[in-house]
Amino acid sequence: xxxVSQHPSRVICKSGTSVKIExxxxxxxxxTMFWYRQFPKQSLMLMATSNEGSKATYEQGVEKDKFLIxxxxxxxxxxxxxxxxxxxxSFYICSASGGPFQETQYFGPGTRLLVL
Amino acid sequence: GQQLNQSPQSMFIQEGEDVSMxxxxxxxxxxxxxxxxxxxxxxxxxxALYKAGELTSNGRLTAQFGITRKDSFLNISASIPSDxxxxxxxxxxxxxxxxxxxxxxxxxx
Numbered sequence: 448x449x450x451v452s453q454h455p456s457r458v459i460c461k462s463g464t465s466v467k468i469e470x471x472x473x474x475x476x477x478x479t480m481f482w483y484r485q486f487p488k489q490s491l492m493l494m495a496t497s498n499e500g501s502k503a504t505y506e507q508g509v510e511k512d513k514f515l516i517x518x519x520x521x522x523x524x525x526x527x528x529x530x531x532x533x534x535x536x537s538f539y540i541c542s543a544s545g546g547p548f549q550e551t552q553y554f555g556p557g558t559r560l561l562v563l
Numbered sequence: 564g565q566q567l568n569q570s571p572q573s574m575f576i577q578e579g580e581d582v583s584m585x586x587x588x589x590x591x592x593x594x595x596x597x598x599x600x601x602x603x604x605x606x607x608x609x610x611a612l613y614k615a616g617e618l619t620s621n622g623r624l625t626a627q628f629g630i631t632r633k634d635s636f637l638n639i640s641a642s643i644p645s646d647x648x649x650x651x652x653x654x655x656x657x658x659x660x661x662x663x664x665x666x667x668x669x670x671x672x
Contacts, residue, residue: 554605
C-alpha cells in the first residue's frame with residue numbers, strides 16, 4: 448500500500464496563533480489530498496478536497512479563511528489553522544489518492560491539535 | 564453530512580470468535596473500502612472492493628461488495644487481541660468518501 452505522513456503528530460499552541468500541518472505522500476504522486484477532522488468517538492468529517500495546483504473545495508460549514516489549504520506539489524499538502532481558538536482543538540487527518548491508488552484513499556497518522 | 568449505516572456500533576467478543584459487521588446505504592457507490600483505526604492514529608486500509616458482488620480476502624479478513632452496490636460486509640475469523648480497534652466502512656462516489664459511524668471491537672482474552 449501507499450505511505451502518507453503527517454507532521455507534526457502533536458501540537459499545542461496559544462489561542463490566536465496559527466498552526467501549519469503538513470501532509471506528504473511518500474511513495475506515490477497524490478493528485479488529490481483530503482483533510483478530515485475527527486472528534487472523540489466519532490467518525491471522520493471531511494473538511495476539504497484539494498487537487499494539486501487548484502484551489503481547495505471546502506465542505507459546507509467549513510470556513511476557508513480559517514482553514515487554509517495549499518496543495519502546491521504532487522507530494523505535499525498543508526493545512527493552516529489561522530487564529531486558532533480552543534474549539535479548533537481536534538484530531539486532524541489527511542488522506543491522499545492518485546496514481547495507482549486513484550480509487551482509494553490512504554490516510555496519514557493524524558495530528559492532535561490542542562489550543563490553549 | 565451523509566453517512567452510511569454501519570452496524571453493530573460495538574462488539575464485545577471472546578478471543579477466537581468470528582466477527583461480522585456491515586454497512587448499508589441509500590446511495591450506490593463505485594467502491595467500498597474498509598479501514599481499521601487504533602487510538603491516536605489514522606485509519607489503515609484493510610480491504611478495497613471495486614466490483615458489485617466482489618468477495619475479497621486479506622488474511623483472516625473477508626469483505627464483500629453487495630450486488631446492489633448499496634451495502635458491504637466485513638468478516639474477521641478467529642479473532643486475536645490485536646484485532647481490537649474501530650472499523651470503518653467507506654463508500655466512494657465520484658471522489659469523496661462517505662464513512663460509516665464505525666464498529667468498536669473489544670476482545671476479551
